[in-house]
Amino acid sequence: MSDKLFHIIAVTLAVTLSVTLLSNSLYANEVSFDSMDSNGDGRISKDEFHDTIVEWGTFSDFDMNSDGYLTSEEFAETGYNSGSFEEWDVNNDDQLDEYEYYDGVFDHYDENEDGHWQRAQWQDAGDDGFWDI
Numbered sequence: 001m002s003d004k005l006f007h008i009i010a011v012t013l014a015v016t017l018s019v020t021l022l023s024n025s026l027y028a029n030e031v032s033f034d035s036m037d038s039n040g041d042g043r044i045s046k047d048e049f050h051d052t053i054v055e056w057g058t059f060s061d062f063d064m065n066s067d068g069y070l071t072s073e074e075f076a077e078t079g080y081n082s083g084s085f086e087e088w089d090v091n092n093d094d095q096l097d098e099y100e101y102y103d104g105v106f107d108h109y110d111e112n113e114d115g116h117w118q119r120a121q122w123q124d125a126g127d128d129g130f131w132d133i
């Protein structure tokens with residue numbers, strides 16, 4: 001193998017490797033349990049969830065007319081049980097604001113109702129595609 005060819009192969013491998021590492025770390029920053037658990041106690045409180053999720057903004061994906069609220073029609077697109085809409089609409093104005101929506105999502109997966117997500121509950125949200133943002 002010529003030195004030049006070897007050089008080209010080495011550079012190609014190095015670039016491929018760094019792109020792979022970079023994309024993995026970006027992915028990890030966006031959706032890892034640990035990055036969300038900002039106080040590192042091994043569980044995610046509702047506040048920790050809110051702090052991160054508001055920045056990611058999955059809400060806006062469903063707020064089709066971008067008025068800051070989900071109607072029952074917009075909510076139907078989220079894939080959650082349509083019966084949840086009234087339950088999540090805490091102030092009964094027939095629409096969900098961002099906090100009502102995220103509170104509803106959080107409580108939906110907080111199956112042991114301790115106000116925190118353990119790792120398995122975070123994973124359940126992932127299994128439902130919640131982190132596919």
Ligand SMILES: [Ca+2]
Pocket residue numbers: 037038039040041042043044045048
């Ligand atoms: Ca925590």
Ligand SMILES: [Ca+2]
Pocket residue numbers: 063064065066067068069070071074
């Ligand atoms: Ca809307």
Ligand SMILES: [Ca+2]
Pocket residue numbers: 089090091092093094095096097100
């Ligand atoms: Ca409401």
